[in-house]
Amino acid sequence: MPINASPHFKKAQAEYESAQTTEQKIRSLKKMITLAPKHKGAENLRAQLKRRLAKLKYSKEKEDKTGKSTYKGIKKEDLQAVIVGMTNTGKSSLLSLLTNAQPKISETKFTTTHPVIGMMNYEGANIQLIEIPAIESEYYNKGLVNTADTLLILITNLNQLKEIEKKLIKTSGKKIIVFTKSDILTNTEKRKISATLQSKKY
Structure with a gap:
């Protein structure tokens, strides 16, 4: 140089x-x-x-x-779950709640720029839980999504789910929808969302 x-x-x-x-x-x-x-x-x-x-x-x-890409230095454990979602949907908060990881939590958009890893124990099984950057950010990478055993898909409205599904075409892991910030919804809105998700067999 x-x-x-x-x-x-x-x-x-x-x-x-x-x-x-x-x-x-x-x-x-x-x-x-x-x-x-x-x-x-x-x-x-x-x-x-x-x-x-x-x-x-x-x-x-x-x-x-x-459709394959990997992050350097991340070794997949026996069970791996990846937290997927758009920006400001509570991904970092969920990771912090379920594991000992300490991701940066902020109202600023696209705070997460690289995968953040935590470990959780569920009924005796150790699960590697990874938060990845928001799907609409320049840092999003589909490698971990395509190889994960489970995807925790965080949304705050149903329109977000439509956008996220476009990014998950080649995924094979089990998908679990997590509707965050539901405390601001009315009971009628909650029932409508529940019915819609059930009709899609989530």
Whole structure:
């Protein structure tokens, strides 16, 4: 790396080295290419970064076609459940409630940018519970969703379920719908939601 690389370039490089998904690596590499020194001595660096980006884009295309992608460093335990949902549906709160994990909880959108893992014991069985970024965020990755044994799908309204289902085409795990923030609904609204979910055999 050239000695005169800018602090912004070094920051992008650090993001690349800590990236957990192919998509995140691609995003960081693009930043590095944009921020790389433009002088002649950095030609090899820029060429190397562009070759690396091309390889990652090819890998990403293969992932998109197969529906398979993995997060670095996450080893699947015997039972794995993944918390899925849109932003601000209570995913982090549920993980914190059921496990010893301490995810960042905020009203700010897209607070979760990487998987957060916790362990829970249910009737003697240890279950790996993972919260992943919101499905509509740039950090969403379908790899864990496609391989999970169970999906806990958190929604605050039925329209969200329709959007989430579009992302779960290749999943094989058992789906459990969790309707959060139901305390603000009327009894009539709750009955309507219950009837709708039952008609869809959830």
